[in-house]
Amino acid sequence: MKKKSAIHLCLVGGSVLLVAQLSLLGLLLYPHNQRHTHFLKDVETLVNITSKxxxxxxxxxxEALQHFNNQKNGVRMQCVLCETKHPATFVTLFRGLKQSDDFVSMLQEARFHVVSLQNLNPPEVPSGISINIPICYLLKRNIVIHLVLFHEREGNYWWHGGLLSDPRAISELSTFGLSVHTVQMMKTEGAFDKFETDLVDMGGIPILIPKNIPRFLHDxxxxxxxxxxxxxxxxxxxxHGKDTTPEALRFVHRAWKLLSKAKTLLDKLGIRFWISSGTCLGYFxxxxxxxxxxxxxIGIFISDYSEKILPEFLAHGFTLKHWFGKxxxxxxxxxSSGDLKLxxxxxxxxxRFLWNGGTQAKSGKKFKYVFPRFTLCWTEFLELKVRVPCETQAYIEANYGSDWFTPMTRWDWKSSPPNVRENGEWPPDEWSEVMRVYN
Structure with a gap:
């Protein structure tokens, strides 16, 4: 009898322990599954509203795009869309204030808490963009969604604002448990070439993603x-006035066409470049x-040099005027293109520095132009999306000194720049290789 009671007690105790373990496991798993359920419901509601x-x-x-890309390569996941960082990040195109108002109303009817951040105080007045347009939405029902607004610019690309262009941004983000550092996008203003999308199934929800995921993440x-x-x-x-003579306007137009053509060819080759020297000074x-x-x-990092540059330019109407250096x-x-030079x-x-070289053809003397290190940013220059040094003023001051604001019509490339240094001479036996000048 005592033996049966002991066995019965052990069975009961084991059952209780098993139930407790299962309950603990449920408690650990349920919030995760519940978050997935709420996340998918919120995204599905957002998809339905935007579709309407x-x-x-x-x-x-x-995170979601990387996991989706891995899944295509055979790594299976239960809910790719649920692997988003906090907050979940989406983008849509801005189509005017009327649609924006309708969108906010429908979100609120669906019980989303909505905060619209606007382009109220941008660092510089954007060209062709109103200073009070919405730049993103912060949404919350069960989860937090950061919906970035892309705006089409005259240069045929997409632009988004920076969060700090709205003075309310930091306080509004904090109400969602966020900061500028926790969002994936909009820490600064940004620009993207227009990209294609694919409609895919994520967690049973049809949703658009960039067609070329690695390229989008890189961009x-x-x-x-x-x-x-x-x-x-x-x-x-x-x-200082503005030269609006027919000759000046004609030159500016032809120079724009030259820059646009060079951009097309270098973009085709996938080579980064930025506007440099006098062109950068005019921009700034x-x-x-x-x-x-x-x-x-224009400037190009030597690490981006390609042997395809020369044949590509020659094949599209450019003439090689000179090749200096190695x-x-x-x-x-x-x-040259006509009587204009690129x-x-x-x-x-x-x-700690970057430099580009110069060569005097008649003497073989070498020169070096030294710049503080810089990074590259996008800008819009005469309706062209091109790169400039992000630290533009430091770049300009290195090349033109502190008096860069005053026009100088007389300029000696060997002595006028404050950042020029003599850099030796090319050996005479190398002149035919390093100083190729063409008529």
């Missing part, structure tokens, strides 16, 4: 955008091409 308004909703959350890392300062440009024109100082500069200047030292290419300066690393 004919808005394209694109999932751009980096996101280098999407920072800065605006040309129209306030500075207005100040410059008030102080007056948001325009300097009418008396007579050429267009790929590993002071390379500079100059092309100079391509290649930049090299040297510790």
């Amino acid at each position: 308004l004919r808005m394209s909703l694109v999932a751009i959350d980096s 996101t890392e280098s999407s920072r955008f800065i605006e040309c300062s129209h306030v500075l440009a207005d100040s410059f024109h008030r102080s 100082r007056q948001c325009d091409i300097i009418p008396y500069s007579k050429d267009v200047d 790929v590993n030292d002071s390379l500079e290419l100059s092309f 100079d391509i300066f290649f930049f090299y690393e040297d510790g």
